[in-house]
Each structure stands twice: as C-alpha cells, then as structure tokens.
Amino acid sequence: GISWTLPDHPKLPKGKPVAVVVLDGWGEADADQYNCIHVAQTPVMDSLKNGAPEKWRLVKAHGTAVGLPSDDDMGNSEVGHNALGAGRIFAQGAKLVDKALASGKIYEGDGFNYIKESFENGTLHLIGLLSDGGVHSRLDQLQLLLKGASERGAKRIRVHILTDGRDVLDGSSVGFVETLENDLSQLRGKGIDAQIASGGGRMYVTMDRYENDWTVVKRGWDAQVLGEAPYKFKSALEAVKTLRAEPKANDQYLPPFVIVDDSGKAVGPVLDGDAVVTINFRADRMVMLAKALEYADFDKFDRVRVPKIRYAGMLQYDGELKLPNRYLVSPPEIERTSGEYLVKNGIRTFACSETVKFGHVTFFWNGNRSGYFDETKEEYVEIPSDSGITFNVAPKMKALEIAEKARDALLSGKFDQVRVNLPNGDMVGHTGDIEATVVACKAADEAVKMILDAVEQVGGIYLVTADHGNAEDMVKRNKAGKPLLDKSGGIQILTSHTLQPVPVAIGGPGLHPGVKFRTDIQTPGLANVAATVMNLHGFEAPADYETTLIEVADN
Ligand code: 3PG
Numbered sequence: 001g002i003s004w005t006l007p008d009h010p011k012l013p014k015g016k017p018v019a020v021v022v023l024d025g026w027g028e029a030d031a032d033q034y035n036c037i038h039v040a041q042t043p044v045m046d047s048l049k050n051g052a053p054e055k056w057r058l059v060k061a062h063g064t065a066v067g068l069p070s071d072d073d074m075g076n077s078e079v080g081h082n083a084l085g086a087g088r089i090f091a092q093g094a095k096l097v098d099k100a101l102a103s104g105k106i107y108e109g110d111g112f113n114y115i116k117e118s119f120e121n122g123t124l125h126l127i128g129l130l131s132d133g134g135v136h137s138r139l140d141q142l143q144l145l146l147k148g149a150s151e152r153g154a155k156r157i158r159v160h161i162l163t164d165g166r167d168v169l170d171g172s173s174v175g176f177v178e179t180l181e182n183d184l185s186q187l188r189g190k191g192i193d194a195q196i197a198s199g200g201g202r203m204y205v206t207m208d209r210y211e212n213d214w215t216v217v218k219r220g221w222d223a224q225v226l227g228e229a230p231y232k233f234k235s236a237l238e239a240v241k242t243l244r245a246e247p248k249a250n251d252q253y254l255p256p257f258v259i260v261d262d263s264g265k266a267v268g269p270v271l272d273g274d275a276v277v278t279i280n281f282r283a284d285r286m287v288m289l290a291k292a293l294e295y296a297d298f299d300k301f302d303r304v305r306v307p308k309i310r311y312a313g314m315l316q317y318d319g320e321l322k323l324p325n326r327y328l329v330s331p332p333e334i335e336r337t338s339g340e341y342l343v344k345n346g347i348r349t350f351a352c353s354e355t356v357k358f359g360h361v362t363f364f365w366n367g368n369r370s371g372y373f374d375e376t377k378e379e380y381v382e383i384p385s386d387s388g389i390t391f392n393v394a395p396k397m398k399a400l401e402i403a404e405k406a407r408d409a410l411l412s413g414k415f416d417q418v419r420v421n422l423p424n425g426d427m428v429g430h431t432g433d434i435e436a437t438v439v440a441c442k443a444a445d446e447a448v449k450m451i452l453d454a455v456e457q458v459g460g461i462y463l464v465t466a467d468h469g470n471a472e473d474m475v476k477r478n479k480a481g482k483p484l485l486d487k488s489g490g491i492q493i494l495t496s497h498t499l500q501p502v503p504v505a506i507g508g509p510g511l512h513p514g515v516k517f518r519t520d521i522q523t524p525g526l527a528n529v530a531a532t533v534m535n536l537h538g539f540e541a542p543a544d545y546e547t548t549l550i551e552v553a554d555n
C-alpha cells in the first residue's frame with residue numbers, strides 16, 4: 001500500500017496556518033496599456049513583486065510544464081490547478097487524445113466498440129466545442145474522429161457545434177465552421193450522410209460549469225436532442241454568419257439554432273438507437289450535459305424526451321462519479337495529490353471560491369475528484385456566482401466575499417490551510433472588456449489584502465500564485481510583440497489565456513526567516529508549488545513530487 005505519512009521537514013516547523021491564494025488568469029507581462037494588471041491599482045501584488053527578491057518569483061504555467069502537448073499551448077485552469085494540487089506533471093487530456101488518435105488505440109477501446117454498435121442502424125452524434133483553442137477540445141481531433149468513425153462504419157453522422165471566441169479570437173467561428181463543412185462534404189462524397197445539426201455559443205448553450213445555470217444546458221438539450229431552437233437555418237455557415245451580424249453578438253454567446261431540411265424539419269435530433277460522443281476532453285463544462293445524457297434520475301430540467309442511446313465521453317469526466325460510464329480515452333490518473341496527503345497528515349483544510357471557479361480549488365486541485373477526502377478535516381465553501389450575466393458588468397464578482405470567508409477561516413483557528421481562487425482577472429479577461437478587467441484586477445488585489453491581513457493577525461504564512469495568464473495581456477500580438485490590427489484598424493482583442501509565466505510570492509509572520517526561493521531550479525512550473533506548500537506546513541514532499549521552490553538558510 002501507499003505510505004501516506006509525510007516526513008517532517010528538517011528545519012521548518014508545523015502548526016503555522018498557511019493561506020494559499022490562486023489569482024485566476026494573472027500572468028506577468030511587460031507594462032503597457034493592454035496589461036490590465038499594470039493599469040489597475042494593485043498595491044498589494046505590486047508590493048509582493050517589489051519586495052524581497054527571494055520571496056517572489058515567476059514560474060511556467062503553460063505548455064509542457066503543465067502536461068500540454070507543446071509549448072505553443074497556453075495554460076488553462078484545469079491543467080494549472082491539477083499541477084498546483086498534484087505536484088507532478090501528468091500528460092493531460094489534450095495529449096492523451098492526440099496519442100490515442102495517432103496510434104489508432106482510440107478505436108480499439110471499450111468506449112468506441114460500444115458506440116459502434118449503433119453505427120448500423122443509428123446516427124452518430126458528436127457534440128462539443130468547435131475551435132483549435134486546445135483548452136476543452138480541438139478541431140483536428142474532431143476531424144480525425146470523423147474520419148476514423150466513418151471508416152469504421154458510421155454511415156450517418158450529425159455534429160452539434162458550440163462556437164468558441166473565448167479560447168480563440170472572437171469571429172473565428174466562421175472559419176472553423178467552413179473547415180468542418182468542407183470535411184463533412186468530403187464525407188458526403190464518400191456516401192456518408194454527414195452534416196452539422198445544431199449549434200450555439202459555448203457560454204449560452206451547453207457549456208455551463210459547476211451547476212451555475214442549468215438553463216444553459218437545457219438550451220443545448222433542446223437543440224441537440226430534441227431538435228428545437230428559436231433559430232432555424234439551412235446551413236451552419238449561414239447560421240453563424242447571420243447570428244453574428246446581430247448587434248453585440250459574439251461567438252461565445254450565439255443563441256441556439258438547429259439546421260433544418262427543405263421541409264423545415266430538424267436534420268439531427270437524437271433518437272432511440274443513436275450513439276452520442278461529447279468530444280470535449282476537459283471535464284468542467286461537459287459534466288452537466290453528461291449527467292443529462294446518462295442519468296435515469298434527473299431533475300435539473302425537463303428533458304421532455306430521453307432517447308435510448310449509447311453515450312461515451314471523449315474522456316471520463318469524473319472518476320469518482322464514474323461519469324460518463326463509457327469513454328473513448330482514459331483520463332490522466334492523477335492520484336496521491338497534495339490535498340490528500342496533507343489531510344491524511346492532519347492538515348485541516350478550508351477551500352473556497354465562487355461557483356464559476358469552485359471546482360478549480362476542489363475538483364481540479366484534487367486531481368479531478370469530487371468530494372472530500374475526510375469530511376472531518378475539510379470544509380469546502382462555494383459562494384454563489386452571479387448567473388445570467390457576463391462578468392464585465394459585475395467585474396468585482398465575489399472577490400470580497402471569498403476573501404471574507406478566507407479571513408474568517410483563518411481567524412477561527414480551525415484550519416491549517418486556507419485555499420482560495422480569486423476569479424476576477426480570468427472571468428472578466430475572457431469578456432475582452434479592457435476597462436472592466438482593470439476593475440477586476442483591482443478587486444482581486446483588495447481581496448488579497450484582506451487575506452494577507454488575516455495571515456498577519458494569526459501569525460501565519462501565505463503563498464500567492466496564479467494558474468495561468470489572462471488579464472496581463474488583452475491584445476493579440478505579432479511575433480515581435482506588437483498589437484495586431486484588424487481590417488478596420490482596431491486592435492484585435494485577446495479574450496483567451498496567454499503563454500505568460502505567473503508569480504509565486506511567499507511571506508507572512510509565520511514564515512521561518514531563513515526561507516528563500518532557490519536559484520538552482522532551471523525552469524520551475526506550477527507543479528513545483530505543491531512541494532513548496534507541504535514544506536510550509538512543516539513536511540517534506542513525497543520523493544516523486546516536482547522539487548520544492550524553497551530552501552532554508554541557517555541563521
Ligand atoms: C473557460 O472554460 O472559461 C475557458 O475555456 C478556460 O478558462 P479557465 O481555464 O480559466 O477555466
């Protein structure tokens with residue numbers, strides 16, 4: 001069996017409360033007008049950065065440092081929090097799917113063989129995010145799966161698309177639809193009845209997360225499964241172009257639509273005997289649809305008609321819930337996370353965020369595992385997020401409320417670790433609204449202040465970091481770093497994450513005076529944080545963890 005007992009750290013004491021603060025979407029970049037963190041008043045984060053150089057440093061938060069296929073891949077919250085919590089680098093969903101497609105193993109597994117039974121008499125439905133963002137899904141993987149499934153007997157295929165504009169530039173949906181339409185027409189040339197059946201913007205249709213707003217998933221269900229939507233078009237290209245032309249329309253929030261035939265009938269509702277694959281590899285925004293597709297008992301909305309289908313996820317999204325039961329590619333096995341170790345070594349843990357990031361500091365932090373390790377030692381608090389709005393209209397979000405909970409948890413003396421995620425930089429950054437993102441960064445900084453003040457009061461330690469960049473760069477740039485202009489001379493707003501490194505700052509009255517960042521680790525990343533936090537709790541990390549960022553000078 002696994003030995004859960006962590007060795008004592010030779011120099012660092014136990015018993016100091018540790019606050020772990022994750023600023024979502026808070027990278028480090030050169031100062032200019034598109035760096036909202038720079039533009040915003042952020043005195044607390046500035047003071048950490050400009051304080052003792054051995055207490056602040058940068059770490060990698062993208063690409064191979066967090067288990068993504070290449071260093072061209074920007075970071076994201078899933079892989080970032082996985083790395084922060086697990087202390088090791090696991091090949092992540094994007095990479096595992098790439099491998100399974102390249103080797104062909106995806107077609108040999110139980111998941112594919114299961115859905116394949118529907119190919120003879122039913123339709124294969126593929127539902128997911130259509131872009132090359134690589135955060136939740138990837139277009140090239142969808143293309144390969146279409147090809148592979150059709151070569152293995154799928155005769156009737158319907159694709160249900162969700163337009164992006166969040167992990168990729170707004171407006172790019174049109175090009176992705178063109179590419180997909182082209183592939184589907186080639187399949188039709190080979191005698192396969194393949195077409196896009198429905199669509200909608202990811203933030204308005206289907207891809208809600210952490211049960212913030214089930215009406216989002218219902219809109220998707222109606223279009224994808226029932227074949228019903230407020231807008232009907234003859235083709236997806238026409239749909240996306242027409243809906244984008246509406247005032248204030250954008251890819252993230254396109255309304256749901258269905259594609260209809262000449263008689264006005266939806267071309268691809270999901271029917272008894274069909275197969276469904278949700279093509280996203282990332283869990284958080286597919287779990288809700290997976291539940292609607294899989295659970296017999298379901299009361300989140302009226303499904304009206306529940307077809308008898310063979311359903312598989314691209315990955316299994318929740319190992320604890322075994323959801324979905326069938327999947328094409330096995331997810332990374334992220335086990336022995338720092339959260340589990342620390343709880344088993346007596347560390348009483350408090351974790352908190354608001355709904356839209358709640359699972360990040362719980363589910364993702366704990367290796368894509370829902371629930372507590374030990375209820376008697378852990379408390380996870382979710383502050384309800386505003387729903388039905390875009391966060392640029394309320395950019396302070398619940399930062400203050402999260403900080404208050406963290407403060408109270410620290411002052412209560414009931415917890416050894418108080419862990420929070422402050423979503424502002426990321427959630428507002430994704431809207432592309434620069435002014436609002438500046439307000440968001442200021443609010444996050446104020447929240448950090450409240451938490452650090454509480455750390456001060458209880459004689460504790462803090463570690464402040466981020467999961468990936470976003471708010472520090474809001475413009476698309478050329479290779480030389482110059483902002484790219486669109487056809488009309490305006491800047492191209494960057495709604496997505498970035499490739500930038502993120503800060504790690506440590507301090508607090510409880511920090512042993514000899515602690516400083518090591519200078520001998522070449523390119524540390526987020527995975528080095530877990531061992532560091534274990535040290536701050538007075539433990540040595542397990543031998544296979546990425547090395548700690550700190551050392552202790554004798555003085
Ligand atoms: C989202 O799901 O909102 C974006 O695709 C990625 O953002 P996150 O990785 O910060 O959650």
Ligand code: CO
Pocket residue numbers: 025077426427430470497
């Ligand atoms: Co984000």
